[in-house]
Amino acid sequence: MTNSLRKIETLVDGLSFTEVPRWHNGRLWFVDFYTYRVLAVDPDNPEQVETVADIPEQPSGIGFLPDGDALLVSMRDRRLIRRTADGALSEYADLSALAPWHLNDMVVDSQGRAWVGNFGFDLMAGKPMTATNLIRVDPNGQATEVANGLxxxxxxxxxxxxxxxxxxxxxxxxxxxxxxxxxGNLSGKRAWAKLGPDPETSDVMEFVGGAAFLPDGICLDAEGAVWAADAGHNRVLRLAEGGEILDEISTGDMGVFACMLGGDDGRTLFMCTAPSFNEEERKSTREAAVKMVRVDVPSDGLP
Known part of the structure; x- marks a missing residue:
């Protein structure tokens, strides 16, 4: 395992809580939770950050359909929003009948199918942890529960x-x-990499305090390894299938909640950082950022 001392640079800062970075057509797209914006920036012109959409019910996952239109998660009302090239927004799918709590991250595959997760319970209110489902949204907008117990x-x-x-x-x-x-059916559920035991408590803070690994946003590289933002330990890990830690990059005193490989050669690892994930703290401060660091193996797969 490498404990990387690579140079980490700041791409954008002064934000509330950055999440779900996506590399698309030469720009990094990402969201700022508590200013309710989807943003895009060219790393060569970091001072030119564009607001590409306003999502009043809080944005999260981002994906791109085969025709180039963006799909955007609207968390609190549990909808997917379509953004066309001219910036127009429209409802793509309403998942409120299937998702028990706020929608979360999402990936869109090459066939235009969106795979969407959700919290399952009221995290910010400290409600007991419960397992939840995964939803597939087909290109015609039809939504189906395809897995549960996550x-x-x-x-x-x-x-x-x-x-x-x-x-x-x-x-x-x-x-x-x-x-x-x-x-589009799912089968063969398995632990691709497991770094800690199943929770023995339903209390979120009790569990988080003792957790060894809290994987948040992830991305895939050309050697089949997964980069995972470890939300509990201020680091990103490069993992092999089976759980071997191949590389580790520390973000110091900042938490890291998502990561994405991108850049012209796919070897820039973008990381969404903030001091914590506490909603009340993040709403009233502007301490979040997008950081970037160079790595050896380029991106692969989707997103």
């Missing part, structure tokens, strides 16, 4: 061949994999 499904990636969905289960302390069938 412990806070978070970042997701689709393997390059389109046949495997990999999901970060934050409160399962693991990365979970499924096989994707021809019609």
């Amino acid at each position: 412990r806070f499904p978070n970042g997701m990636v689709v393997a390059p061949d389109g046949n495997q969905l990999i999901v970060a289960e934050t409160f399962g302390q693991q990365i979970t994999a499924y096989d994707i069938g021809a019609h």
Whole structure:
């Protein structure tokens, strides 16, 4: 394992809580939770940050359909919003009948299917942890529950061949994999990498205080390794299937909640950082940032 001392640079700062970075057409897209904006920036012109959408019910996951339109998660009302090239926004799917609590991260595959997670319970109010489901939204907007029993499904990636969905289960302390069938069904659930035991408590703060690994946003590289933001330990880990830690990059005194490989050669690792994930703290401060660091192996798969 490498405990990396690579130089970390700041791309954008002065934000509330950055999440779900996505590299798309030469720019990094990401969200700022508590200013309710989806943003995009060219790393060569970091002072020119564009607001590409305002999502009043709080943005989260970002994906791109085959025609180039963006899909955006609207967390609190549990909807997907479509953004066309001219910036127009419209409802794409209403998932409120299927998702028991706020929508979370999302990945869109090459066929235009969106795979969407949700909290499952009221995290910020400290409610007891409960498992939840995963929802697939087809290109016609039809939504289907395709998996359940996930412990806070978070970042997701689709393997390059389109046949495997990999999901970060934050409160399962693991990365979970499924096989994707021809019609979008999921099967073969397995622990792709497990770094800590299943929770023995339903109390969020008790669990978080003792957790070894809290995977949040993830991305995939060309050697089949997953970079995972470890939300509990101010680091990103590069993991091999099976759980071996191949690399570790510390973010010092800042928490890190998502990561994405991008840049012209796919070797820039973008990281969303903030001092904590506490909603009340983040709403009233502007301490979050997007950081970046160079790595050796380029991106692969989706997003």
